[in-house]
Amino acid sequence: MGGRFAFRVFCVCFLFFSTAKLQAQIKVASFSTVLSEIAQKVGGKNVVVTSLIKPGQDPHEYQLTPGDLSAAAASDLVLLSGKGMEVSYLTNLRDALPKRVQVVAVGDQIPSLTKGADEGKEADKETTQDPHWWNSIAETEKATMVVRDAFTRLDGQHAADYQAGATAYLAVLKELDSWVKRKVAELPRNRRILVTSHDAFQYFAKDYGFQIDSIEGLTTDQEPSVSHVTALIAEIKKQGVKAVFLENTLNPKVSVEITRESGAKIGGSVYADGLGPGDGETYAGMFRHNVTTIVDALK
Amino acid sequence: MRGSPLAQAILVVAALLLLLIPLHRLTQREQRPPELSVVSAAPKQVHLAVRTTAVPCRFQITFLGKTLWAEDAGMPELAKDFNIDFPKEGIDLVVDATWETKALAAMEITLSLPDGTTIHKTLWGQGTADDVLTFKEE
Numbered sequence: 001m002g003g004r005f006a007f008r009v010f011c012v013c014f015l016f017f018s019t020a021k022l023q024a025q026i027k028v029a030s031f032s033t034v035l036s037e038i039a040q041k042v043g044g045k046n047v048v049v050t051s052l053i054k055p056g057q058d059p060h061e062y063q064l065t066p067g068d069l070s071a072a073a074a075s076d077l078v079l080l081s082g083k084g085m086e087v088s089y090l091t092n093l094r095d096a097l098p099k100r101v102q103v104v105a106v107g108d109q110i111p112s113l114t115k116g117a118d119e120g121k122e123a124d125k126e127t128t129q130d131p132h133w134w135n136s137i138a139e140t141e142k143a144t145m146v147v148r149d150a151f152t153r154l155d156g157q158h159a160a161d162y163q164a165g166a167t168a169y170l171a172v173l174k175e176l177d178s179w180v181k182r183k184v185a186e187l188p189r190n191r192r193i194l195v196t197s198h199d200a201f202q203y204f205a206k207d208y209g210f211q212i213d214s215i216e217g218l219t220t221d222q223e224p225s226v227s228h229v230t231a232l233i234a235e236i237k238k239q240g241v242k243a244v245f246l247e248n249t250l251n252p253k254v255s256v257e258i259t260r261e262s263g264a265k266i267g268g269s270v271y272a273d274g275l276g277p278g279d280g281e282t283y284a285g286m287f288r289h290n291v292t293t294i295v296d297a298l299k
Numbered sequence: 300m301r302g303s304p305l306a307q308a309i310l311v312v313a314a315l316l317l318l319l320i321p322l323h324r325l326t327q328r329e330q331r332p333p334e335l336s337v338v339s340a341a342p343k344q345v346h347l348a349v350r351t352t353a354v355p356c357r358f359q360i361t362f363l364g365k366t367l368w369a370e371d372a373g374m375p376e377l378a379k380d381f382n383i384d385f386p387k388e389g390i391d392l393v394v395d396a397t398w399e400t401k402a403l404a405a406m407e408i409t410l411s412l413p414d415g416t417t418i419h420k421t422l423w424g425q426g427t428a429d430d431v432l433t434f435k436e437e
Contacts, residue, residue: 181431182393186364189388189433209388209433 026154029068029075031086032059033275034134035106037283038147039079041172042165046158047151050075056248056276060219064089069096076100076154079147082107083131104150107133110142113202115218130218134274135290136203137177140283144169176284180291184208187295193239194294195232195264197247197255200272204290213241215254224254236262243267243297248276267297343385346411348378351396353404360408361393385412389435394422401426410434 026047030036036051043049052068053059059081072078072093080086082105086093094103113130133139148166152159184192192209194201198216205212213235215224224232236244236258244259246252246269259266270290271280279289349358351372359369368379383390398404406422420432 178429185361185391185393185431188363188384188386189390189435190386192388209391 026077026151027075028077028079029072030079031062032079032081032106032134033057034140034283035079035081035143035147037275038140038144038169039151041169042144042147042162043151044161044165046155046161053274055274055281058250059085059273062089064093069093073097073101076102077150078103079150080105080107081131081133082109083112083129083133085131102150102154104146106143106146107131109146110139113206115199115202128218130199130202132200132218132272133203134283135201135272136207137173137180137287138207139203141170141173144173172284176287180208180287183291183295187298191242191298193241193298195236195241195244195258196270196272197245197250197252198272200247215258229254229258233258233262236264241298245270245294245297247272248280265297268293270294341384342382344413345381345383345385346378347381348376348409348411350376350407350409351398351404352406353398353400353402356396356398356404356406358394358396358406361395362390367392387436389433392432392434393429394432395427395429396422396424397427398424404428408432412436 024046026043028039028043028047028049030039030049030051031053033051033053033055036049039047039049050071052071053062073096078093078097078101080090080103085107086105097103110133112133114128115130133143144166148162151162155162189209192205192211193213194205194210195213195215197214199212199214199218201210201212201214204210213232215229215232235241241262241264243266244255244262244264245267246255248269248271250272252266256266258264270293271286275281275283275286280286347360347368349370349372351358352375354373354375356372357370358372360367362381362383367381367383370377392408394406394408396406403423403425405424406428408420408422410418410420416436418434418436420434422428422430422432
């Protein structure tokens with residue numbers, strides 16, 4: 001009899017304390033694989049992160065599902081990539097979320113590279129901002145601080161933990177940046193021409209001295225025109241570009257055709273739109289894979 | 300003269316096969332990749348001068364993944380000439396320096412080109428310092 005009573009008390013206590021622990025955690029819904037990693041590293045045991053965009057999924061093609069909307073509505077904090085990445089569903093998402101849910105468009109708090117104005121197109125801030133900020137380690141450092149601040153606003157009691165998590169993650173990013181600089185230095189500066197499936201590497205190019213020639217535009221739903229592809233092939237021949245790079249989430253058909261016509265080779269596949277299966281399961285792994293693939297193919 | 304049907308069939312097949320050769324040559328896709336133009340810069344004589352605030356100092360300068368200059372410097376100023384490609388986009392030198400002193404020290408690297416262009420870069424550290432320095436004509 002006494003044993004059964006003790007067991008019941010234990011169960012009640014266990015449920016109480018485990019529920020209390022869960023309630024203390026910040027529930028985060030992330031619409032970016034990179035932000036999911038940052039949130040986990042900065043938040044540690046004080047957060048529960050649900051990644052609504054999965055590794056290897058093309059965020060440009062993502063459609064908001066009722067299930068994902070429910071998950072976002074049940075969270076305390078929604079993290080968005082920002083800079084127009086979620087433009088196709090942002091209004092619906094904001095309208096559907098309860099007022100208590102905080103929404104932070106992380107990229108919107110980081111300075112933008114823009115595209116369009118320099119091509120004579122009409123300026124449209126929402127669509128011409130380059131959303132691929134995670135391809136710059138410096139921008140990812142800024143994103144880490146934005147996430148730290150968001151957690152601290154929600155849960156000031158654990159501010160020191162969030163600061164410690166951010167500091168540790170920033171140290172990893174610093175070491176990664178140092179490695180990238182050394183690896184890129186193996187490639188002559190006049191061979192740093194990066195031809196990729198879509199225009200996702202402008203931030204990377206700015207940091208490490210590359211010129212970008214992409215097949216598609218800033219998003220993956222823009223089909224390249226014949227004149228653009230013809231001009232690109234001519235540019236590859238003129239510059240003596242050795243390799244064209246595929247992307248893990250895109251169809252390689254046009255890239256393969258371009259290599260056939262230009263004489264360049266396929267340099268490998270890179271992660272352009274965030275984390276993915278294989279080497280790209282972590283941010284550092286993704287970046288190291290991309291840099292190694294690019295430098296070794298263009299050498 | 301009409302011959303056997305078998306012989307006629309063989310002749311027709313042979314004629315068709317002969318026709319296939321020029322047809323194939325006319326219609327085949329060019330398989331050989333076009334010659335790529337090679338982007339390279341003519342090697343230039345580059346003069347490098349290293350000045351360090353503290354000695355002894357051990358340093359290594361790496362260019363395109365290979366050691367260009369490694370030295371155990373007992374003097375605060377050293378200089379050397381190198382024949383290397385110097386494109387208009389500039390060059391990156393990876394510099395690793397180690398000082399015996401743990402106090403703050405600096406290493407200045409001056410790159411001079413034959414046309415008189417001079418570019419200075421400085422590296423700071425306590426005990427050690429390393430960085431990738433870009434030298435580019437303005």
